[in-house]
Amino acid sequence: MVDVVTDLVKVLPTLNKFHLFSDNAGCYKSSTTLTQLHSGLGNLLDTYNFSEAQNGKGPCDRKASHIKSSIKRYVNEGNDVITAQQMKQAIDQNQQGKYKVKVVNAVTNLDSGANIIKSNIPEITSLHNFKFTEDALVVWKAYNIGEGKTILWTQLKSNSNKELSVVLDWRDVALTRFQEDENESTDMNTQIKKRAIFMCPVEGCVREFSTNSNLDNHLLLGNCDYKLEKQCLTDLAITIYSKKINDGFPSSTSGQHGQRSECGNNISTEGDYINPMGWALKGKRKKTVFSTAQKQYMKEQFDIGKRTGKKVDPFFAAEEMRKLSQFDKKTFLSGQQIASYFSRLAQLDRKADPGDIIAAKEEDQKTLLKKEIMDKLNK
Template sequence: MRARNQDGAKQDLLKNLNENQALITCDCAMKFLPRKFREGQSDWFGKRGINWHISVTLYKHGEELKTITHVHIFSSQISQDGSVTASVLCDVVNDLTKQVPNIQEVNFFSDNAGCYKNTMMMVALKDELGDKLKTYNFSEAQDGKGPCDRRASHIKACVRRYINEGHDVTSAEEMKQAIDVKQKGSFRVRVVDIVTNLDAEKSQIKPITGITQLHNFSFDVNGITVWKAYGIGEGKRISWDNIGTTEQRTNLLVKVDWTITAPQLLEVEVIVKIIVMTAGYNLKCPARAEWKLRGNISCSAEDKYVCLFNLLDQKYMENCLGSDRSSIGSKLVFQPLFNLAECNSGRYQPIVFTTHGNSECIYSQSKCTEEGQVVFSNGSARTDNTCRCDYTKGYAFVTRPKNSCFCNPSYEDCSCFRDTCTKLSADYQCITDGEIMVNSTCQEIPPHM
């Protein structure tokens, strides 16, 4: 109940968001452990993780909600305190106002980590951002998952793919390069370090009493209004005079600046631009994982989007005709409207074909090329090839299939092993010296195979 009530703060902000306001959700991601493409066992021990911070901004452009993701990667070990976190959030706001100049007010939302919920953080943000800072809301405990965690999973997947391609990611600079190569500017990534101002005056801040129990902060010129729970009561008023001010003790030293490419303010816009840029090339239908996104962009609805081969133009084409179905063992093509067609060589369709998420017959024919395997019989447009073990070379099935002569790789384990017997029959029985096998139930393999 408390979590749902507290989430109402975010929902109300989004409902009343205008073009001059932004909602920034922030989170310190789990440290990224450096990895090499090839690393010995000794390289695994004693690793020090790379600190990084994610901020996802929601703002309104016309009637649409758009997002910008800022990623700060630290080139050295840091202490995640209020001063460092305030420097990062102020840097996000400064870059945000350059990308979207009409934003005049910012609202923050985060979990209850100590680097966010502390008096120094609140004072430092107010001193740096001034009238731009309007509210800071915290999620209920154990309910802090949000867009930052989703972005973090995407980024880590991109870095893993970059490493699997033969690269090392052992530093903040290499991590930024991995993200930039794979995301191509979708995220605003910056490598920074922390510089401590040793000449800063000693902080005169008076801690806000019971701040760990507070979840909602509203800022104005004269002070802060705080609530323990969103929308409950009038809140407690705290004057700035009762809190004090502080000089920012840490600043960010930029090691590698934001990606030079033009800013991509909305991930969907990036995909639209890619589609427009590739219009002059042969279209490739999207994978199933990308089908929903392409459908929503091209047709405003996933179930209307269709991508099929056009027999007249001899290339793939997409439109918004809506989904259709064909019979088992066939697929649909454009000619110029829907028409039945045979599956391409090497593919088969054992179930009814639907254009929702598919442009080809869904399965590839098994090749029976693993160790010891040969083709027993070729399949059809409805069925897969069947395989058998090459008994002439001493191979037999690891697991006896349903039919003792052959195996269907679509639903059986067709692995073969080399039997210790020097000679096997077509039924995979061991033939001893001088013994003659008669009445074999399995067909013999022709000599040319």
């Protein structure tokens, strides 16, 4: 990433700030990567934001899939792709120069004499937003919620003896491409201006007019045409969900400051809900320790399935548990908890030594024989 940003600054010198966005891949979201970006880019890098889990796919991922398909097709034709130069040949042959590729090799600098120093950012997996300042790194779990946690760069010392050796550069070809794109966009803007010169100044109106008199008549009549902004499916789902939440929990103007609502939120004098900072963050799951009575009940239900050959449904066992007097509301277990305990018991049975099972059966037979002898003597 340092090499990419450096090349972009050389091609477009007017760039002075960069904001990086990435998914939650571990190779990007690491303390070493963040410290190396700061040492390599300095004040050029402003923020680095990571998306939530299972999100973050974008146009670059689609382009990468096209490139991977080109390389796979090149290999299926009987060619080898084991070096960076061969990969570039595979891309150029199938894409016909559509994608500009720079070929570099990672070289270890043995003359640097620097020892590799690694440092870790605490709980980095739960952090999503990083702001780079001159003296420190400011981190957030959720974007711009709170002041953030400040970590001094002196606490994140890291270095590397890896350097990039450029085999084939792309900047000369890419610069021509940027100029062509700029000329194309200029021509397109000129055509748009010739087609429609006067646009309605009302926000949201999409009407366009070729003469000023037509625009004046439109403003006098006020017949504006409004077009909704196109939203992606994710944004549309968020908007609909927010609307349903607001409809389900309407604000109340009769609430007093500090009053608690039915859902546990504070209500101000204006009727707005006031939640404590960090209420939407993902909390740590509390570890539940089963009592002896709970373990004994689940073991009995598990043994019923072993004896009869018909496993007891964990959710049925949870319902039956609520009918027993020895348990109360605090000690009731859910079907998922019982199912998890059943799986642990089954795993222990699979790991049991066959010799132990045979010894247990012999012990049971001895106990039964002893009981039969005692019954006969008592008679």
